[in-house]
Each structure stands twice: as structure tokens, then as C-alpha cells.
Amino acid sequence: xxxxxxxxxxxxxxxxxxxxxxxxxxxxxxxxxxxxxxxxxxxxxxxxxxxxxxxxxxxxxxxxxxxxxxxxxxxxxxxxxxxxxxxxxxxxxxxxxxxxxxxxxxxxxxxxxxxxxxxxxxxxxxxxxxxxxxxxxxxxxxxxxxxxxxxxxxxxxxxxxxxxxxxxxxxxxxxxxxxxxxxxxxxxxxxxxxxxxxxxxxxxxxxxxxxxxxxxxxxxxxxxxxxxxxxxxxxxxxxxxxxxxxxxxxxxxxxxxxxxxxxxxxxxxxxxxxxxxxxxxxxxxxxxxxxxxxxxxxxxxxxxxxxxxxxxxxxxxxxxxxxxxxxxxxxxxxxxxxxxx
Amino acid sequence: xxxxxxxxxxxxxxxxxxxxxxxxxxxxxxxxxxxxxxxxxxxxxxxxxxxxxxxxxxxxxxxxxxxxxxxxxxxxxxxxxxxxxxxxxxxxxxxxxxxxxxxxxxxxxxxxxxxxxxxxxxxxxxxxxxxxxxxxxxxxxxxxxxxxxxxxxxxxxxxxxxxxxxxxxxxxxxxxxxxxxxxxxxxxxxxxxxxxxxxxxxxxxxxxxxxxxxxxxxxxxxxxxxxxxxxxxxxxxxxxxxxxxxxxxxxxxxxxxxxxxxxxxxxxxxxxxxxxxxxxxxxxxxxxxxxxxxxxxxxxxxxxxxxxxxxxxxx
Numbered sequence: 001x002x003x004x005x006x007x008x009x010x011x012x013x014x015x016x017x018x019x020x021x022x023x024x025x026x027x028x029x030x031x032x033x034x035x036x037x038x039x040x041x042x043x044x045x046x047x048x049x050x051x052x053x054x055x056x057x058x059x060x061x062x063x064x065x066x067x068x069x070x071x072x073x074x075x076x077x078x079x080x081x082x083x084x085x086x087x088x089x090x091x092x093x094x095x096x097x098x099x100x101x102x103x104x105x106x107x108x109x110x111x112x113x114x115x116x117x118x119x120x121x122x123x124x125x126x127x128x129x130x131x132x133x134x135x136x137x138x139x140x141x142x143x144x145x146x147x148x149x150x151x152x153x154x155x156x157x158x159x160x161x162x163x164x165x166x167x168x169x170x171x172x173x174x175x176x177x178x179x180x181x182x183x184x185x186x187x188x189x190x191x192x193x194x195x196x197x198x199x200x201x202x203x204x205x206x207x208x209x210x211x212x213x214x215x216x217x218x219x220x221x222x223x224x225x226x227x228x229x230x231x232x233x234x235x236x237x238x239x240x241x242x243x244x245x246x247x248x249x250x251x252x253x254x255x256x257x258x259x260x261x262x263x264x265x266x267x268x269x270x271x272x273x274x275x276x277x278x279x280x281x282x283x284x285x286x287x288x289x290x291x292x293x294x295x296x297x298x299x300x301x302x303x304x305x306x307x308x309x310x311x312x313x314x315x316x317x318x319x320x321x322x323x324x325x326x327x328x329x330x331x332x333x334x335x336x337x338x339x340x341x
Numbered sequence: 342x343x344x345x346x347x348x349x350x351x352x353x354x355x356x357x358x359x360x361x362x363x364x365x366x367x368x369x370x371x372x373x374x375x376x377x378x379x380x381x382x383x384x385x386x387x388x389x390x391x392x393x394x395x396x397x398x399x400x401x402x403x404x405x406x407x408x409x410x411x412x413x414x415x416x417x418x419x420x421x422x423x424x425x426x427x428x429x430x431x432x433x434x435x436x437x438x439x440x441x442x443x444x445x446x447x448x449x450x451x452x453x454x455x456x457x458x459x460x461x462x463x464x465x466x467x468x469x470x471x472x473x474x475x476x477x478x479x480x481x482x483x484x485x486x487x488x489x490x491x492x493x494x495x496x497x498x499x500x501x502x503x504x505x506x507x508x509x510x511x512x513x514x515x516x517x518x519x520x521x522x523x524x525x526x527x528x529x530x531x532x533x534x535x536x537x538x539x540x541x542x543x544x545x546x547x548x549x550x551x552x553x554x555x556x557x558x559x560x561x562x563x564x565x566x567x568x569x570x571x572x573x574x575x576x577x578x579x580x581x582x583x584x585x586x587x588x589x590x591x592x593x594x595x596x597x598x599x600x601x602x603x604x605x606x607x608x609x610x611x612x613x614x615x616x617x618x619x620x621x622x623x624x625x626x627x628x629x630x631x632x633x634x635x636x637x638x639x640x641x642x643x644x645x646x647x648x649x650x651x652x653x654x655x656x
Contacts, residue, residue, distance in 0.1 A: 040566065042462025073453075073566065158609075164617065191608040194621035198570045199463075200561045201601075204355055208605045211347040222463075229465050229563050252400035252465055339613040 030066035031273060033093045034086040036079060038100065039197055040072045044247040045222030046196070047072070050097045053265020057273065060266065064273055067091075079104040087112050093272055094118070099166040105130060109282070116281040118272055121167045129281040133268055135288040137167040137220070137244075138174030138333035139323045140261035140295050143316050144242040145178020147259055148216040149186050150312045151240055158214035160205045160227040161192040168220040171244060173336035175218055182315060188341045189214060199226030206230035210239055218242040231256045240307060246298045255303040259316070267293045290323035344610055348602050349486045356598035357497045358383075358552045358560060362576035363583065363590045364504050365419075365548025370580055371508060372541035373521035373645040374430060377441025380573025381448020382422045382546050383553035384566075386415030388452040390554025391564040392459065394466050402467045412493065412554045419550015422448060423542035431535050431542075434649035445573065453566035460564075468562035469493055493559050500548075504587040517541050521643035524650040534650050549573070578628050584641045593631075600624035 033054060035041070041051035051070055058065045069091070071082045079101050086094055087108075095118040096105050105119045109127035119126060120133035148157040157179055161172045172190065179186050189209060193201040199222075206217055206227035215238055219227040224244060231241045232253035243249065243260030268286055275281070288294025297320060299308050322329060362383055369376040376382075393411035394403045422444065429440045456464075469491045477488040508514040516537045519527035524534045556572075557564050579597065583590030604620040614620070632638065 040457075040462065043565070044463055048462070189609045190612065191605055192617040192621070193605075194618065195570070197565070197567050199563060199565050200556060200568060200570065200572075203561050204351065204602070205605050207354075208347065208351055208602065208609060211351065212343065212606075212609060225463055225465075225565075226561060226563065229561065232465075233470070233562070339615050341612045 030090075031064055031093060031276060032067040032089075032091040033065055033069075033095065033269070034082075034091040035068070035070040036074050036082050036094070036096045036098075036101065037070065037072055038074060038098045039222050041070050043197075043222040044225055044251060045245050047097065047222065048247060049245060049263045050095065050265045053263070053267075054095070054269050056266040057269035060270060061273060076100050076104055080108060083108045083112075087115055092116060093276060095269075095272075102126070114281070116272065116276050118268070118282075123285050123287070125283060125285055128283045131272060131275070131282045131284055131286055133286045133288060135167045135170070135263050135294060136328070136330075137171035138177070138330045139289055140244065140297070141171035141174025141176075141218075141220075142178035142181075142330060143261060143297060143319060144171075144218045144244070144259075145175040145180075146182050146315050146319060147178075147242045147312055148175070148218060149179035149181070149183035150309070150315060151258065151307060152183070152186055152216045153238060154213050154215045155183070155185060156187045156189065156212075156214045157216045157218075158189040158206075158209035158212075159191070160202050160209070160217065160219035160224060161190060162196045162202075162221040162223050163194060164192050170333055171220045173333045174330060176336045176338075176341065177330060177333065190338045190341065193223060196221045196223055198223055199229070202226030203230040207233075210234065214239075216240045216242065218244065220244050224248075228253050228257065240304075246296065249298060249300045249303075254300060257300050258304045258307045259297065259299045261295055261297050263288060264294055264296050287327070289327050290320055291325070291327035344606055346482060346485060348599065348606050350489065351602045352595060352599045353486060354490055354494065355560065355602065356594045357494050358556045359572060359576055359579065359598060360552075360591055360594035361497055361500065361555065362549045362552035362573065363579040363594055364500060364587060365545035365552070366576050366580045367504070367545075367583070367585055367587065367590055368508075368517065368541045368548070369423075369545035370646055371521045371585060371643055372517045372538045373524060373643050373648060373650070374426075374538055374542055374545075375437045375441065375647040376423070376426060376444070376542065376545060377438060377574075377577060378422070378426055378444025378448060379441075379549050379576050380569050380571070381445040381452075382419045382549040383556070383569045383573045383576075384449045384452040385418045385422060386550030386553025387557040387564055387568050388456050388553075389414040389418045389550070390557035391464065391466055392455075394468070394558070395460060395464060400464065400466055405469070408469050408558055411558050412551060415554025415557075416547040416551040419553070420543045420547040422550070423544070423546020424539060426546070427539045427542040430649065431538050434651065437647050437649075449566070449569075456564060456566060463563060463565045465563035466558070468558045491559050493555065497555070501587055501591045508587060513537075513540075518643070520650070521645055524645050524648075525652075528650075528652050534652070538650075549576070552576070575625075575628070578632070581638055581642070582628055582631055582635075584635070584638055585643065586641075597624050597628060600627050 037047040039047045093116045117130045123134040202223040203226035241256045243257045246260045246262040390411045397407045474488040478484045520534045520537045579593045582593040
């Protein structure tokens with residue numbers, strides 16, 4: 001009996017080694033990308049933006065990315081398991097999409113120095129094999145602020161934020177600057193629900209704003225979808241939304257979304273692949289802004305054309321031209337103090 | 342004045358899901374079963390609450406009856422999950438705490454998987470809209486606070502006295518209390534302890550499932566995999582908070598929701614207060630403080646809560 005068990009174990013071991021070698025030969029020279037996200041890749045927000053960027057990059061560079069896999073709903077505590085699994089499967093570019101994963105990325109970068117990691121959002125340079133990326137979302141927030149400031153009839157606009165950190169903090173403060181630039185007398189109300197994914201709480205906050213008289217709202221991260229849904233609960237009233245993801249224009253509630261910005265992660269992913277081919281695995285921060293094609297802006301001409309006045313359109317497009325020509329024009333974004341609003 | 346008016350109006354509107362789920366958990370616990378799986382049951386209810394109307398009319402408007410069917414489907418799914426929990430903890434006598442955590446994970450995971458398979462990404466629906474009651478809604482102050490909601494909210498509020506009546510004034514309610522307090526004594530009087538506990542779990546599960554479907558159809562009007570986001574656990578805490586009494590649980594749900602709405606209003610209207618992190622945890626602190634200072638709670642709870650019953654054993 002013991003001999004039989006020993007024989008079976010040897011056979012199993014031999015087969016494992018044989019197939020493992022076969023798999024390595026098969027993937028030689030290929031670029032395989034894994035994405036780790038806290039939500040789902042179809043959340044019409046933060047996670048979907050990166051997923052779409054990877055898919056678009058694959059279409060733009062046919063054959064370069066041999067495989068792409070996404071791990072959804074990943075808690076920071078589970079991140080190392082996901083990273084190890086994908087490294088063992090031969091994935092060589094691992095994008096860990098969320099500032100909550102920083103400690104895990106730092107550990108993984110040390111453990112797997114030959115693997116390229118991409119991590120956002122932060123402007124810090126983390127390790128020689130980590131590219132960090134930081135959307136300078138104050139630019140898109142500023143544009144949303146212009147739209148809100150020029151659209152409001154009650155002179156009261158509102159912002160449903162998740163947690164005051166990362167790119168959301170930049171978007172939100174950019175929004176305040178944008179409103180103040182075009183409509184200094186407008187009342188700007190801000191709340192943070194304390195979660196990136198609680199759409200119910202986000203809807204409750206939006207409802208509180210609307211009951212309080214706000215007539216143009218915006219919100220950042222995937223939780224904002226709940227706030228947009230609350231806005232859509234007032235189909236016959238002049239209550240509008242400015243989105244932080246273009247996907248919000250195309251959904252059922254999109255008839256309330258005057259315009260939206262989005263991150264163009266395709267440019268980031270293409271850049272990562274090119275760096276990987278050059279043998280550079282990290283050690284840099286990749287900023288995202290209008291200047292380097294990191295953002296896109298879209299009007300909801302199909303459903304909100306009457307809200308897009310020539311004045312609003314010109315103000316926004318002039319600002320996009322300015323952002324495109326010169327990066328970092330809103331370096332004062334962090335000086336925005338909500339307590340003075 | 343507007344601040345108070347809006348806070349109270351929103352409190353009435355947003356407290357319903359918590360209140361119904363807590364009331365369902367109360368039926369479980371009154372019968373001696375501690376069901377930590379409330380979160381999972383609510384998530385399944387929320388999913389079915391979306392699936393039925395979405396299958397009928399997509400994200401567009403659907404007849405009221407279809408939305409009602411969504412609510413009832415959520416309740417039915419909840420009842421089935423309650424019965425499943427019963428098989429685990431009543432028939433197989435598994436530890437209730439661990440089994441409850443398992444049920445929570447199972448419900449959240451199953452709902453997420455089915456949602457991804459049948460619907461896809463985050464999806465919204467028109468749901469059930471508010472219907473201000475003619476004449477009554479025009480009464481100053483009270484009209485806005487009480488009579489501007491969707492019709493399901495009024496039905497849900499009517500469940501509070503109904504739950505009190507069932508628990509304290511019906512023979513079945515007495516059996517529930519008996520099996521939760523002294524199952525051996527109840528058994529000696531000819532009460533089928535397991536059957537009553539199964540019935541309580543089915544009713545409690547149905548209410549939790551209904552609460553989840555309510556969130557989808559009447560409040561958030563959308564579904565995401567983490568839509569419940571801890572509300573199931575708050576519902577369990579509110580049962581202790583309300584000392585297993587329907588009216589006190591109702592008041593607890595109102596107080597918790599009031600604190601939730603108030604913290605948002607403070608952020609909006611008192612921007613100089615910068616510690617939003619503190620404000621967002623305010624409702625939870627409130628629950629902890631009330632529980633900590635409510636020393637009578639343990640004495641008021643069902644004596645056999647969490648203890649499996651085996652009529653073949655003497656203790």
C-alpha cells in the first residue's frame with residue numbers, strides 16, 4: 001500500500017513539473033496583465049475606468065498583451081494572495097488599483113523584484129519596480145465646477161464625496177475652485193459618506209442635499225452612482241448632475257447628467273507596456289492630466305442639449321485648452337478649505 | 342426649521358429597511374435563534390427585488406404590481422434562507438454564531454454571483470416612487486414629515502403594532518417566547534420546539550429579505566453586490582438596543598437613522614466642523630453607548646438564546 005501511494009506521488013510530482021515547464025515555455029516573451037480592484041470592473045466608476053483602459057490598450061496594441069485577468073472585490077488583506085497567485089501564473093504587469101493597497105504593493109515589490117507593479121493613486125515613488133500613477137483630478141473637478149456654477153438656478157450646488165483622500169480629494173477641491181471661478185456667490189455644500197462603495201448612503205446624502213435646495217450635484221468614486229440615482233428620482237424638476245465618469249452619461253439616469261469627465265487609463269497602460277518592453281519596471285510616478293491625454297471630457301448632447309449653453313461650453317472648452325497647454329495650473333487645489341464654504 | 346424638517350422627513354424614509362430587518366431578527370431571537378446571517382439574507386432579498394422588475398421592464402418604469410412582486414420575491418427568498426439556516430442550526434445543531442457568519446457570506450456571494458450572471462454591472466431601476474397622500478401631505482410640518490413617502494413605507498410602519506400583537510397577543514407568539522425562554526418546559530407542554538423555531542426563522546428571514554428588497558426598490562433603486570454594507574449587522578445590534586421589544590426596536594431604528602441623517606446634515610450645514618470621520622461613526626457610537634449603559638438588556642433577552650435544543654438530552 002505504501003509503495004502504491006509513493007508511486008502515485010512520484011507520478012503526480014512528475015506530471016506537475018512537466019506541465020509547469022510546459023506552461024513556462026508557452027508564456028515566454030508574453031506580457032500578461034493582472035488587475036486588482038476593490039469593486040467590480042463594471043461599477044461605472046473607478047474600477048471600470050481602469051478595466052476599460054486595459055481593454056482599449058489591448059485593442060490598440062494587438063498581440064502585445066497575451067492575457068489579462070481582473071480580480072474584483074479584493075480586500076487589502078487578500079491582496080497578497082492575489083498578487084502571489086498571479087505572479088506564479090506568470091503575470092508580469094500587476095496593476096493594483098486603489099490607494100488602500102499601498103502597504104501590500106510595497107511588500108510585493110520587494111518580494112517580486114522582476115515583476116512590474118502599477119499602483120494608484122499616489123504621487124510618491126514607491127519602489128524601483130513600481131510605477132505609481134496620480135490622476136490630477138482637480139482639473140476634471142474644476143470643469144465640473146464650471147458646469148455646476150453656471151447651471152445652478154438656486155445658487156446652491158453640492159458634492160457627495162467618499163473619503164477625503166486620493167484623487168477624490170483632488171476632484172472635490174477642483175470642483176470648489178471651478179464653481180468659485182465662475183459663480184463666486186454660489187453656496188457649495190460638501191459631504192463625505194466615509195465609504196467608496198456605499199451607494200445607499202450616497203443616495204441618502206444626495207437626497208439630503210436636494211431637500212436642502214441644491215440643484216446641481218456631483219460626486220466622486222463609484223459610490224457617486226447612488227447619488228446620481230437619487231437625482232434621477234426628480235425627473236420633472238430642474239436638478240442636475242455632473243459626472244466623474246463618462247459611463248454615467250449612457251445609463252438610464254444619464255438624462256440628468258449634463259457632462260462627465262473620465263480617466264483615460266489607456267494611455268497609462270500603453271505607457272506601462274512600452275516601459276516594460278524597454279526593461280524599465282518602475283521607479284516613476286505617471287501623472288494623469290489633460291496635457292498628457294490622461295483625461296477626457298464629454299457633453300451629454302443627446303439628452304441634455306438644452307442645458308449645455310454656449311456660455312458653459314465655451315468656459316469649459318477654454319479651460320480644457322488651458323489645461324492641455326500647461327499642466328499643473330491648479331497647484332493651489334490643496335489650499336481649498338471646506339470649513340470656509 | 343428646514344434643517345429639522347428635512348432631517349425628520351429623511352429619518353422616516355430611511356429607517357424602514359433597518360426597522361423591518363431588526364423586527365425579523367427579533368422573531369428569530371425571541372425563539373432562541375441568533376441569526377448573524379441577516380446581512381446575507383438582506384443581500385439576496387435586494388437582488389431579487391431588482392431581478393423581477395428588471396426582467397419585466399429593464400431600467401424603465403414597470404407596473405406597481407411587478408414591483409410588489411419584487412418585494413414579495415425578496416421576502417420569499419429570505420424565508421427560504423431562514424429555513425436553510427434552520428436546517429443547519431436546529432436540525433444539525435451547528436453553533437449559531439458560526440453558522441450565521443457562514444450564511445452571511447453565502448448570501449452575499451450567491452447574490453453577487455447571480456447578479457453578475459443574469460444582469461451584469463451596477464444596475465438601477467425606476468422602483469417605487471413617492472406618493473404624497475392628498476390633503477394630509479398639505480398639513481404644515483407634519484404633512485411633509487409623515488405623508489410624503491411611497492406607499493410601502495406606510496405598510497411597513499403598520500408592521501410594528503402587528504409584530505407586537507403577534508408576539509404578545511397570539512398563541513403562536515406565546516409559543517415563540519416559550520421556546521426562546523425555556524424550550525424544555527415548552528416541549529413538556531406539547532409545543533414542537535423545532536417547528537416553532539423553523540417558523541420563526543422563516544418569518545424572520547422573510548422580513549430580512551423584504552428589507553433588502555425594500556432597499557433596492559424603494560430607497561437606493563439600484564443593486565450593487567455590497568448594497569447592504571453592514572446594515573444586516575446593525576439590524577442584529579438594534580434587537581439588543583431595543584431589548585427584544587417591537588416598539589423599542591422601532592424607536593431604536595428611528596434613533597439610529599436620525600443620527601445617520603443628522604451627521605450628514607451637520608456636514609452640510611456646519612462646514613466648519615471638519616471631522617467628518619467622527620460624524621460618520623456617530624450613529625455606531627450611539628449604539629455602543631446605549632448598549633453599554635443598558636445593563637438590563639441581558640436580563641430581558643430570551644434565556645435560551647443561542648442554545649440548541651435537543652429533547653433527548655436532559656440539559
